[in-house]
Amino acid sequence: MADPTKILLAEDQIPTSWVNVLPELPGGALPPLSPATMEPAGPDDLSAIFPPAVIEQEVSAEHEIRIPEPVREALGLWRPTPMYRARRLEEAVGTRSRIYYKYEGVSPAGSHKPNSAVPQAYYNQQAGITKLTTETGAGQWGSSLAFAGSMFGLEVEVYMVGSSFDQKPYRRSMMRTWGAEVHRSPSDRTEAGKANAAFETGSLGIAISEAVELAAQRPDTNYSLGSVLNHVLLHQTVIGQETIAQLAIAGETPDVVLASAGGGSNFAGIAFPWWREKQRRGLSTRFVATEPAACPTLTQGVYGYDFGDASGLTPLLPMHTLGHGFVPPPVHAGGLRYHGMAPLLSAMVKAGEVEARAVRQNETFEAALTFARTEGIIPAPESAHAVRSALIEAQQADEAGEERVILFLLSGHGHFDLAAYDAYLAGDLEDPEFSAQERDRALAELPQGAPSIA
Amino acid sequence: MADPTKILLAEDQIPTSWVNVLPELPGGALPPLSPATMEPAGPDDLSAIFPPAVIEQEVSAEHEIRIPEPVREALGLWRPTPMYRARRLEEAVGTRSRIYYKYEGVSPAGSHKPNSAVPQAYYNQQAGITKLTTETGAGQWGSSLAFAGSMFGLEVEVYMVGSSFDQKPYRRSMMRTWGAEVHRSPSDRTEAGKANAAFETGSLGIAISEAVELAAQRPDTNYSLGSVLNHVLLHQTVIGQETIAQLAIAGETPDVVLASAGGGSNFAGIAFPWWREKQRRGLSTRFVATEPAACPTLTQGVYGYDFGDASGLTPLLPMHTLGHGFVPPPVHAGGLRYHGMAPLLSAMVKAGEVEARAVRQNETFEAALTFARTEGIIPAPESAHAVRSALIEAQQADEAGEERVILFLLSGHGHFDLAAYDAYLAGDLEDPEFSAQERDRALAELPQGAPSIA
Numbered sequence: 001m002a003d004p005t006k007i008l009l010a011e012d013q014i015p016t017s018w019v020n021v022l023p024e025l026p027g028g029a030l031p032p033l034s035p036a037t038m039e040p041a042g043p044d045d046l047s048a049i050f051p052p053a054v055i056e057q058e059v060s061a062e063h064e065i066r067i068p069e070p071v072r073e074a075l076g077l078w079r080p081t082p083m084y085r086a087r088r089l090e091e092a093v094g095t096r097s098r099i100y101y102k103y104e105g106v107s108p109a110g111s112h113k114p115n116s117a118v119p120q121a122y123y124n125q126q127a128g129i130t131k132l133t134t135e136t137g138a139g140q141w142g143s144s145l146a147f148a149g150s151m152f153g154l155e156v157e158v159y160m161v162g163s164s165f166d167q168k169p170y171r172r173s174m175m176r177t178w179g180a181e182v183h184r185s186p187s188d189r190t191e192a193g194k195a196n197a198a199f200e201t202g203s204l205g206i207a208i209s210e211a212v213e214l215a216a217q218r219p220d221t222n223y224s225l226g227s228v229l230n231h232v233l234l235h236q237t238v239i240g241q242e243t244i245a246q247l248a249i250a251g252e253t254p255d256v257v258l259a260s261a262g263g264g265s266n267f268a269g270i271a272f273p274w275w276r277e278k279q280r281r282g283l284s285t286r287f288v289a290t291e292p293a294a295c296p297t298l299t300q301g302v303y304g305y306d307f308g309d310a311s312g313l314t315p316l317l318p319m320h321t322l323g324h325g326f327v328p329p330p331v332h333a334g335g336l337r338y339h340g341m342a343p344l345l346s347a348m349v350k351a352g353e354v355e356a357r358a359v360r361q362n363e364t365f366e367a368a369l370t371f372a373r374t375e376g377i378i379p380a381p382e383s384a385h386a387v388r389s390a391l392i393e394a395q396q397a398d399e400a401g402e403e404r405v406i407l408f409l410l411s412g413h414g415h416f417d418l419a420a421y422d423a424y425l426a427g428d429l430e431d432p433e434f435s436a437q438e439r440d441r442a443l444a445e446l447p448q449g450a451p452s453i454a
Numbered sequence: 455m456a457d458p459t460k461i462l463l464a465e466d467q468i469p470t471s472w473v474n475v476l477p478e479l480p481g482g483a484l485p486p487l488s489p490a491t492m493e494p495a496g497p498d499d500l501s502a503i504f505p506p507a508v509i510e511q512e513v514s515a516e517h518e519i520r521i522p523e524p525v526r527e528a529l530g531l532w533r534p535t536p537m538y539r540a541r542r543l544e545e546a547v548g549t550r551s552r553i554y555y556k557y558e559g560v561s562p563a564g565s566h567k568p569n570s571a572v573p574q575a576y577y578n579q580q581a582g583i584t585k586l587t588t589e590t591g592a593g594q595w596g597s598s599l600a601f602a603g604s605m606f607g608l609e610v611e612v613y614m615v616g617s618s619f620d621q622k623p624y625r626r627s628m629m630r631t632w633g634a635e636v637h638r639s640p641s642d643r644t645e646a647g648k649a650n651a652a653f654e655t656g657s658l659g660i661a662i663s664e665a666v667e668l669a670a671q672r673p674d675t676n677y678s679l680g681s682v683l684n685h686v687l688l689h690q691t692v693i694g695q696e697t698i699a700q701l702a703i704a705g706e707t708p709d710v711v712l713a714s715a716g717g718g719s720n721f722a723g724i725a726f727p728w729w730r731e732k733q734r735r736g737l738s739t740r741f742v743a744t745e746p747a748a749c750p751t752l753t754q755g756v757y758g759y760d761f762g763d764a765s766g767l768t769p770l771l772p773m774h775t776l777g778h779g780f781v782p783p784p785v786h787a788g789g790l791r792y793h794g795m796a797p798l799l800s801a802m803v804k805a806g807e808v809e810a811r812a813v814r815q816n817e818t819f820e821a822a823l824t825f826a827r828t829e830g831i832i833p834a835p836e837s838a839h840a841v842r843s844a845l846i847e848a849q850q851a852d853e854a855g856e857e858r859v860i861l862f863l864l865s866g867h868g869h870f871d872l873a874a875y876d877a878y879l880a881g882d883l884e885d886p887e888f889s890a891q892e893r894d895r896a897l898a899e900l901p902q903g904a905p906s907i908a
Contacts, residue, residue, distance in 0.1 A: 004464070004465035004530065005465060005530045005531060006465055006530065006531075008462050008464065008465075009463075010458070010462065011458035011459060012458065073459070076458065076459045076460065077459060077460075077538075077829065077830045078830070084531075088605075106560060107830075108826075108830035108831055108832070110869070147830055150826075150827040150828075150830075151542075151830070169873075169876070170869075170872040170873070170874075173872035173875050173876045173879070174832065174872060174875075176875070176876070176879050177823065177826050177827075177832055177872070177875045177879070178826060178827060179827055182766070276655070285614065320612070342489070363562055369631065372562075372604075372631050372632060373604040373631075373633055374562075374604075375531065375602075376531045376532070376562035376601055376605070377627065378562070378631055405488075415564070415624075415869040415870070416869070418623075418624040418627035418628060418631070419624070419627070421627050421628075421631045422623070422627045425627070425630050425631070439488060441849055
């Protein structure tokens with residue numbers, strides 16, 4: 001066992017600060033715009049629903065932001081997370097490359113999401129807030145915030161998309177186990193819910209509207225978001241920083257860093273600290289954001305100002321988008337079915353600092369199965385996109401006669417996604433096509449009057 | 455962070471041998487008996503279904519048995535497992551005691567079971583076996599063997615109790631994801647299955663009969679068991695050995711070591727290495743096996759020879775039993791619904807080396823909820839018995855004005871048991887009573903002609 005399979009860090013090696021790439025973003029940072037005025041949205045537009053510390057992080061010019069000690073202590077329940085050398089996977093596919101993966105599925109909620117839920121709960125508690133509202137689709141973010149709320153004594157009220165509420169009872173039970181209230185959306189508790197009562201299965205857009213409406217109305221209640229915004233990406237950078245320490249122990253530097261990209265937070269979490277390391281140490285590391293071919297925001301979308309939500313209620317964000325009215329086909333990676341992409345990641349792609357790759361659903365599940373049967377862990381369908389991407393890199397390297405050091409993020413486990421594996425094993429898994437017509441229709445509805453940034 | 459929450463070991467600290475208490479068992483080791491002759495069952499009785507190395511371990515007089523390097527490497531996918539100081543739990547219940555827990559839920563299958571599945575798969579592969587059969591109830595053991603089979607290139611055929619097969623589709627999917635064949639029992643693939651076709655919901659007894667029948671018939675196929683037998687308990691001793699190293703880092707020795715007890719393997723896994731340590735170092739550590747009040751084998755059973763299975767097919771084992779015909783009420787801790795108890799653990803209880811405690815279902819779920827809301831991890835219902843037991847110890851210590859060092863085993867996570875949490879949260883969880891009449895009826899059917907050992 002001279003060469004270990006796992007590389008672990010001690011608890012005092014949890015990073016002490018987050019990596020903020022905002023001040024060095026290629027092309028400079030573009031502000032969100034108020035939809036009413038098309039003027040930059042300021043802190044005042046956000047203070048009804050976010051605490052001061054989070055608003056500050058959203059626009060901070062600091063290169064490093066200190067992680068409060070109570071947050072580090074709560075992260076210590078599962079961090080630092082392990083990094084593995086995927087020896088059995090390498091052998092099974094017969095590659096000469098060395099594949100490493102960072103595993104975030106050891107968190108209580110089973111994914112990277114608690115990395116941001118915990119500081120958000122902490123900052124809200126510090127600001128005297130007693131309740132958080134949020135929306136959840138498949139349930140990953142809702143469970144993470146429920147868990148984080150229980151750590152800091154905050155009530156959590158989750159609006160869960162109706163169809164998921166009916167189909168995913170176990171994610172719902174998980175949230176309740178951590179003490180959260182979970183409501184089926186559309187509910188009769190908000191004006192937004194009542195106005196949309198006819199849309200019985202609900203949508204993420206409606207659920208966001210319900211959660212934001214309540215937070216805006218009540219002084220003791222704030223709203224919490226699980227991806228896309230700058231502060232969420234910032235909180236995820238503990239992931240990449242740990243891998244810098246872990247690969248140093250292995251005596252390696254990555255040729256390529258890979259993760260899946262839905263809203264962008266898990267990708268940013270592993271990639272941004274390495275991107276800074278690349279600038280500082282003059283590395284030649286590549287970065288590849290991997291998205292589903294059925295919802296190819298980075299590879300088939302446009303770069304422009306669009307609403308963050310489907311209903312057109314949020315400020316306009318500068319990002320890659322398929323149009324906020326684009327409805328992705330129902331692939332099982334629910335966390336990647338988002339029309340837009342985090343502004344920070346979009347800017348990195350626009351500047352050519354990050355590549356994008358789209359992969360199909362069936363090849364992704366095939367890769368997930370190979371991974372489960374060699375490395376043991378059953379990946380979440382979202383995370384399986386990173387597995388597939390890593391195998392593509394390894395194959396390209398072998399074809400080019402190269403040995404690459406490949407680092408990817410396995411963002412979560414698939415314990416609540418086994419119905420999707422069932423469908424794959426039965427040969428019933430659909431492999432939905434992206435509809436360029438549907439995208440063009442949605443892009444035609446982009447908000448008018450915003451400055452062009454393409 | 456001078457005092458870390460987690461105590462981790464490096465991969466080269468995975469134990470290099472297993473702790474075998476058989477040669478120093480108080481009262482001496484009693485042999486299993488052949489039901490036909492009531493004579494001690496010898497290796498020949500087992501060679502049709504077990505590989506030589508396993509049979510040897512079943513009766514070994516060695517104090518330590520070396521762990522083969524390929525087994526250690528496969529265990530290295532998730533071992534050493536973390537040990538935590540439960541600071542938030544201590545604070546929540548306001549105890550002066552210090553509570554530590556070892557967490558086995560980080561294994562791919564989510565419990566301690568792979569600790570034995572991996573060496574069993576390895577030894578069978580070494581013996582030229584190409585297929586393993588087994589039975590599974592709730593699915594924990596079946597998934598662990600499916601995972602282990604995928605590590606060593608063995609086919610795995612699982613007979614899953616019919617009612618579980620219908621109600622627990624996700625455990626089934628998990629086994630198939632790792633490449634196992636899963637059959638609903640009773641099946642039409644065996645004589646035992648056909649003979650019991652009328653018992654549509656199946657039983658563990660029927661599933662065992664199906665798996666053993668196939669293994670006994672085919673020279674390339676063996677059978678694999680997940681608890682009760684000496685070799686299974688032996689394989690679990692990696693758990694306790696790691697906690698000896700981990701508590702040494704914390705500078706502590708435990709006043710009491712606790713775990714749940716169903717068949718006995720997870721309890722033995724943490725307790726037996728500490729029991730040896732107690733003899734060698736003259737510690738005053740107590741050991742408490744914790745069982746459900748609805749199936750109180752150790753606290754309400756008799757010590758005698760009984761069949762290991764419900765159908766009366768296996769050799770007679772010297773153990774605590776409620777009678778092989780005892781049908782435990784349907785508590786959610788499926789892994790603890792067993793009429794008997796591992797002979798090694800039974801002998802320890804008989805000799806007064808290990809105490810036994812029974813806890814009720816609702817108080818157990820209440821403890822599980824407190825744990826989830828403080829430590830983050832949602833415990834499996836089986837493991838929650840150990841949580842409840844630890845809280846009882848802490849309370850007793852506080853009442854006695856003592857500070858105890860409490861170590862317990864959290865043997866797995868509850869990701870596939872959330873329906874039980876739902877029932878508890880809804881106030882619908884039954885709290886079934888143990889039926890002494892039912893036990894007495896079952897005890898009256900104990901096999902005749904075996905020597906008395908009480």
